[in-house]
Amino acid sequence: MPGAALGTPPLSHTRPPQTAGLLVPFAPLRRLPAGQRVCGPVFAGSSDLGRADADFIAGGLLIDCKATTRPHKIGRAEVQQLAGYLLLDYDDTYRIDQVGFYLSRQGALIAWTVPEFLTALGSREPLPQLRGELSDHWRQTRVTRVAGASSSAHSRR
Template sequence: MSGYSRPYPTTLSLTWPHRSNWPTPRSLRYAQYRRPARPERARFTGSADVGDADADLITGGLLLDVKASTKATAGRKEFYQLIGYVLLDYDDRYRIDSVGLYLSRFGRLITWTVTDYLRLLGCRQSLVELREGCTAALSAP
């Protein structure tokens, strides 16, 4: 077989381009703009004053507490817990203007404005006054 030339090299070279030349996957190119896969729980300024309380979810001014109870009812504890979270936001960092309960087993969302919620609880003071009182009471030595 003299004079026969092969169309390919006799030794196969498996060299890869340097990593800097690899195309960047789309998921990495836009990573800086992505939100975290798991949102952080909302911690309030006053959380440490009551043993590190944190809410389930706050989005767009709505403080939402998720309940997975087998009963489609909420008791006094759940109602006071919601307003307690609102009061622990001493510096109004989250700008909470409504509160709600999501009953996950029943797919039910119940929301109130903070003003209506306070009125339903029988409160006659403004949210600012209540926060000031809460701050004074919990941070006193």
């Protein structure tokens, strides 16, 4: 399968339900209470990457929408983007337990449970630990950047 060697999880396809010949891919998700359907979620760590936000979260399913005519070309960059969104929810505000791509031109949802996704990416650590490590990394990067700017300004005096 293309992309599998690049550390991309194997794809599991879910066809959306059909109603009167029309695809209704989000029908089960629309029935969720409004508080469980979030468009453009912003994460605790979003500011670490210049205000990164995802497309949707519905009932714990983080969804990244792709409008491609060649879904087999979804690769490392797209998977890493999805993983990044998952990790940026440092405080687990959205209780994400699944991640996936919605392929709008195909009317298909490709989804994994979080453990399946992380295992397919080669992770051995649990999600909370990965989130903590990313948060610590960005905090340390900020401290280093601030310290470097401060000493640089001081040395110019």
